[in-house]
């Protein structure tokens with residue numbers, strides 16, 4: 001056998017054995033030759049397709065378009081895959097649609113163009129692709145579901161976190177309340193015990209003074225002892241005054257503590273009222289201590305609670321007297337202007353050490369330089385509470401060893417109501 005005969009036979013065998021449809025057609029689309037695989041694929045008998053138009057293998061709906069494709073292929077023939085990226089279908093003899101992939105090539109024989117179509121059955125590939133698609137979409141659905149579940153769980157977690165936080169805050173608040181109540185109770189207990197200590201201490205001194213003076217008066221019976229008797233009578237008076245003032249402090253404090261006190265304003269003349277207060281304070285003054293009153297501004301009436309105001313002024317004046325030496329001047333200043341009453345009590349006494357100034361209005365707090373002078377440490381606390389009840393302000397300036405100045409400012413409607 002010649003080389004070319006051998007070659008021809010090999011090509012022939014390949015053509016017959018190929019597991020790929022090979023269709024040779026002419027430029028007009030007439031099928032000239034098909035390999036056995038093509039017949040099997042499309043369900044034709046051998047020789048049945050030869051002489052048929054290639055469009056016999058194309059679904060009727062696509063035939064017209066295919067004729068156009070064919071003529072444009074003939075005008076500029078190239079080797080190429082057909083319908084790349086498209087799903088192609090071919091038609092079997094029995095009318096079934098077959099998913100296929102087609103590539104085209106051509107050659108010239110005896111001056112005529114022959115077109116070769118290679119047809120692969122991609123049914124299996126399509127099936128796998130479809131399966132893969134289904135699997136994918138199932139997977140996507142699952143992912144979506146899981147995401148939903150997760151975000152739901154996340155939201156629940158957030159909610160329970162919030163609940164936990166709320167509960168913790170509630171607990172903290174409750175703890176705080178209990179702690180505050182405990183502290184308050186402790187403070188109250190401390191106050192009570194300080195009260196007992198102060199009361200017994202402060203009562204003992206005037207009481208023993210009264211006892212001594214009383215027994216001495218007994219001894220100074222002679223008319224010549226009149227001066228001595230008078231001195232002891234004065235001591236008794238002063239001691240009783242001290243006791244009364246302590247008792248008054250306790251009583252006002254008790255009233256203030258129980259929340260019973262409230263401001264009940266009345267209309268009264270400020271100057272007359274101040275004169276009365278000064279008259280009440282004078283007997284407390286030490287020898288040669290002068291109580292002076294200076295007034296500025298209107299001389300009209302005010303609308304204030306006289307009991308609270310009296311308590312404020314008597315406490316401030318008695319402190320000024322108590323913490324100043326004999327022979328000094330104590331000044332009560334008053335000013336009524338634009339509906340505001342300003343009252344000042346100024347002394348030249350022992351003053352208040354800077355270290356004690358911050359806690360001066362606390363109950364039982366006494367400055368270190370006042371230890372040798374009788375007192376309960378309640379007066380200024382009462383003053384502050386009374387001023388608060390009247391809606392006023394209280395302030396002071398003091399220098400140790402030089403004196404103090406207390407100031408009260410109260411709004412009044414000038415008694416016009």
Ligand code: ADP
Nearest residue numbers: 319320323351366367370375376377378379380
């Ligand atoms: P007390 O019964 O001790 O006088 P207060 O509450 O009236 O109580 O005063 C508290 C403390 O403030 C006093 O113990 C004293 O140390 C100081 N104090 C008050 N007023 C004066 C003042 N005019 N001069 C000096 N110290 C004062």
